[in-house]
Amino acid sequence: xxxxxxxxxxxxxxxxxxxxxxxxxxxxxxxxxxxxxxxxxxxxxxxxxxxxxxxxxxxxxxxxxxxxxxxxxxxxxxxxxxxxxxxxxxxxxxxxxxxxxxxxxxxxxxxxxxxxxxxxxxxxxxxxxxxxxxxxxxxxxxxxxxxxxxxxxxxxxxxxxxxxxxxxxxxxxxxxxxxxxxxxxxxxxxxxxxxxxxxxxxxxxxxxxxxxxxxxxxxxxxxxxxxxxxxxxxxxxxxxxxxxxxxxxxxxxxxxxxxxxxxxxxxxxxxxxxxxxxxxxxxxxxxxxxxxxxxxxxxxxxxxxxxxxxxxxxxxxxxxxxxxxxxxxxxxxxxxxxxxxxxxxxxxxxxxxxxxxxxxxxxxxxxxxxxxxxxxxxxxxxxxxxxxxxxxxxxxxxxxxxxxxxxxxxxxxxxxxxxxxxxxxxxxxxxxxxxxxxxxxxxxxxxxxxxxxxxxxxxxxxxxxxxxxxx
Amino acid sequence: xxxxxxxxxxxxxxxxxxxxxxxxxxxxxxxxxxxxxxxxxxxxxxxxxxxxxxxxxxxxxxxxxxxxxxxxxxxxxxxxxxxxxxxxxxxxxxxxxxxxxxxxxxxxxxxxxxxxxxxxxxxxxxxxxxxxxxxxxxxxxxxxxxxxxxxxxxxxxxxxxxxxxxxxxxxxxxxxxxxxxxxxxxxxxxxxxxxxxxxxxxxxxxxxxxxxxxxxxxxxxxxxxxxxxxxxxxxxxxxxxxxxxxxxxxxxxxxxxx
Numbered sequence: 001x002x003x004x005x006x007x008x009x010x011x012x013x014x015x016x017x018x019x020x021x022x023x024x025x026x027x028x029x030x031x032x033x034x035x036x037x038x039x040x041x042x043x044x045x046x047x048x049x050x051x052x053x054x055x056x057x058x059x060x061x062x063x064x065x066x067x068x069x070x071x072x073x074x075x076x077x078x079x080x081x082x083x084x085x086x087x088x089x090x091x092x093x094x095x096x097x098x099x100x101x102x103x104x105x106x107x108x109x110x111x112x113x114x115x116x117x118x119x120x121x122x123x124x125x126x127x128x129x130x131x132x133x134x135x136x137x138x139x140x141x142x143x144x145x146x147x148x149x150x151x152x153x154x155x156x157x158x159x160x161x162x163x164x165x166x167x168x169x170x171x172x173x174x175x176x177x178x179x180x181x182x183x184x185x186x187x188x189x190x191x192x193x194x195x196x197x198x199x200x201x202x203x204x205x206x207x208x209x210x211x212x213x214x215x216x217x218x219x220x221x222x223x224x225x226x227x228x229x230x231x232x233x234x235x236x237x238x239x240x241x242x243x244x245x246x247x248x249x250x251x252x253x254x255x256x257x258x259x260x261x262x263x264x265x266x267x268x269x270x271x272x273x274x275x276x277x278x279x280x281x282x283x284x285x286x287x288x289x290x291x292x293x294x295x296x297x298x299x300x301x302x303x304x305x306x307x308x309x310x311x312x313x314x315x316x317x318x319x320x321x322x323x324x325x326x327x328x329x330x331x332x333x334x335x336x337x338x339x340x341x342x343x344x345x346x347x348x349x350x351x352x353x354x355x356x357x358x359x360x361x362x363x364x365x366x367x368x369x370x371x372x373x374x375x376x377x378x379x380x381x382x383x384x385x386x387x388x389x390x391x392x393x394x395x396x397x398x399x400x401x402x403x404x405x406x407x408x409x410x411x412x413x414x415x416x417x418x419x420x421x422x423x424x425x426x427x428x429x430x431x432x433x434x435x436x437x438x439x440x441x442x443x444x445x446x447x448x449x450x451x452x453x454x455x456x457x458x459x460x461x462x463x464x465x466x467x468x469x470x471x
Numbered sequence: 472x473x474x475x476x477x478x479x480x481x482x483x484x485x486x487x488x489x490x491x492x493x494x495x496x497x498x499x500x501x502x503x504x505x506x507x508x509x510x511x512x513x514x515x516x517x518x519x520x521x522x523x524x525x526x527x528x529x530x531x532x533x534x535x536x537x538x539x540x541x542x543x544x545x546x547x548x549x550x551x552x553x554x555x556x557x558x559x560x561x562x563x564x565x566x567x568x569x570x571x572x573x574x575x576x577x578x579x580x581x582x583x584x585x586x587x588x589x590x591x592x593x594x595x596x597x598x599x600x601x602x603x604x605x606x607x608x609x610x611x612x613x614x615x616x617x618x619x620x621x622x623x624x625x626x627x628x629x630x631x632x633x634x635x636x637x638x639x640x641x642x643x644x645x646x647x648x649x650x651x652x653x654x655x656x657x658x659x660x661x662x663x664x665x666x667x668x669x670x671x672x673x674x675x676x677x678x679x680x681x682x683x684x685x686x687x688x689x690x691x692x693x694x695x696x697x698x699x700x701x702x703x704x705x706x707x708x709x710x711x712x713x714x715x716x717x718x719x720x721x722x723x724x725x726x727x728x729x
Binding site for chain 2: 037040041171172173174177179180181182183184186187190341342345375376377381382403404405406407409412413414417419422423426463464467468470471
């Protein structure tokens with residue numbers, strides 16, 4: 001070990017005679033983050049590789065309780081901070097209350113931190129604690145700990161059971177054409193994709209267009225008794241209007257961020273989420289559970305709204321999970337590579353961020369999934385996505401997003417393909433949600449052994465009927 | 472290379488009908504669990520073309536030739552190269568000191584100034600910007616129109632200091648949109664009333680997806696711009712407050728990071 005002396009002065013350490021001081025808790029957290037373009041853009045990143053490690057030494061010796069006494073975004077000015085502090089569960093925190101951030105990292109990796117212990121502390125962990133400890137963890141640590149955490153949620157299918165990997169079927173269409181969307185739904189179903197949700201991003205912000213799609217998806221799901229849930233990812237206020245008008249809404253969707261100001265940029269606050277959550281629950285449409293919310297997040301969203309309060313993008317991302325967990329969601333995913341290279345520059349940064357987001361979400365008790373994705377102006381390609389999806393699946397990721405052939409023809413970015421779900425389930429021996437797995441077998445899409453039928457087996461009468469009804 | 476394997480679970484004739492309903496890559500078949508090689512290479516080609524469009528440099532002389540005989544000014548943002556441009560959108564939104572000085576010297580007073588910015592697709596700008604400017608000028612013939620400014624390493628908001636320096640009542644930024652796999656030469660128009668540094672994105676109106684593969688034609692885009700621009704001049708504003716159900720143009724939502 002090198003000659004390191006962490007000073008009793010706050011946020012200072014000496015590395016072999018070289019003193020490193022950090023102005024406040026935010027500065028320590030930001031400098032301790034692995035390098036990424038968004039923090040550089042914000043002027044928050046470590047100024048040298050050495051300073052980054054110095055920040056980690058400082059962070060390692062901070063007590064976890066510092067995050068309860070010092071807020072990174074002021075309590076008085078931010079309802080997300082108030083949510084985090086006011087909903088902190090002191091009893092759940094008790095088993096780890098004596099630890100430093102470094103000690104917390106060691107405890108998480110220890111055998112004492114088994115699945116039950118990790119579930120027990122979830123409500124005692126704040127987003128800032130989760131972000132802080134993740135900055136001291138290597139990729140394998142993020143995977144190893146996430147793998148031990150079990151978060152199970154349910155609506156018409158059950159997400160997050162051991163040995164399962166669920167998928168969102170994302171059948172987007174550039175003009176919201178219901179027939180084109182139905183064709184992409186068929187393509188996904190025949191790959192065994194869609195047990196987490198069949199979720200469409202509409203091209204327009206129109207309530208009538210979203211309602212048309214909601215009715216179409218619901219009718220399709222009803223007619224073929226598909227044990228999954230549908231979602232049209234329209235703004236939460238649109239969903240409220242649509243529910244008022246009596247349309248069959250399964251899941252209510254919203255993008256959320258880690259500060260009140262960033263959420264205002266999305267046109268939401270906690271009150272409107274509370275209202276929507278209540279309305280969705282009141283419909284009581286779930287059969288095996290009633291988790292009725294679906295949230296998406298992504299590092300950089302607070303900075304892009306200039307609502308980051310001088311806090312690094314990964315800590316702001318973890319704060320978004322506090323918003324999500326207040327509403328018992330069925331699904332939460334980070335859209336990790338979507339926002340662009342000014343926040344996550346290349347495949348290396350996207351992969352690291354994806355693992356951090358999954359770990360932090362799981363540690364906080366969320367049913368965490370990921371949109372493993374990239375844009376054409378990022379330094380990334382399919383090999384990077386193969387790496388991230390494989391790592392996330394090893395980490396026990398709850399669900400992944402799939403589009404036909406990796407090409408989202410509406411949002412113009414690359415996500416995973418339906419084929420990727422087959423690869424992951426095959427190499428890791430994983431199965432879809434049990435309700436959906438049974439449906440795949442009953443309909444003849446899968447063989448009795450659970451594997452998708454060989455392409456040369458010919459169509460079951462069910463599949464033929466389904467395809468003909470859509471064509 | 473083996474021929475693509477068709478998905479025998481659904482008859483080919485049915486798939487053919489389904490494929491007509493969407494540009495999505497459905498019914499690709501599979502080899503084991505993987506995509507057939509032809510589909511893999513087809514995807515790589517589309518990605519390569521999109522990447523090339525992002526990194527292509529604008530041929531300014533050729534663009535100026537296509538705009539002739541219109542008067543043209545050249546500027547560049549404070550982002551010195553593509554790598555910096557991609558990481559630092561803030562630099563792409565302000566003029567280099569040299570360009571700022573040049574425009575300050577030029578000055579002016581116009582109803583409209585057109586700016587052509589390379590944005591994220593110089594390929595798209597090279598292919599369609601001159602034609603789009605001509606179509607817009609035809610639509611706005613009775614207004615006073617300043618010189619066309621060609622801006623390199625440009626983000627949307629670079630139009631603010633340009634329009635301000637040239638005394639434009641309205642700045643019309645024509646910019647290359649982020650390339651997708653299916654379209655890599657799409658243009659967007661961002662219209663800002665009373666441009667000045669610090670304008671927010673909510674104060675602009677956007678007409679996007681202007682391209683030849685099923686997108687808006689230059690004439691359609693120009694007609695929409697004509698309506699928006701006259702309304703902006705009449706009501707002395709642009710952006711979300713100009714949203715009107717009669718027009719397909721949406722207020723700018725920060726979806727396209729150009």
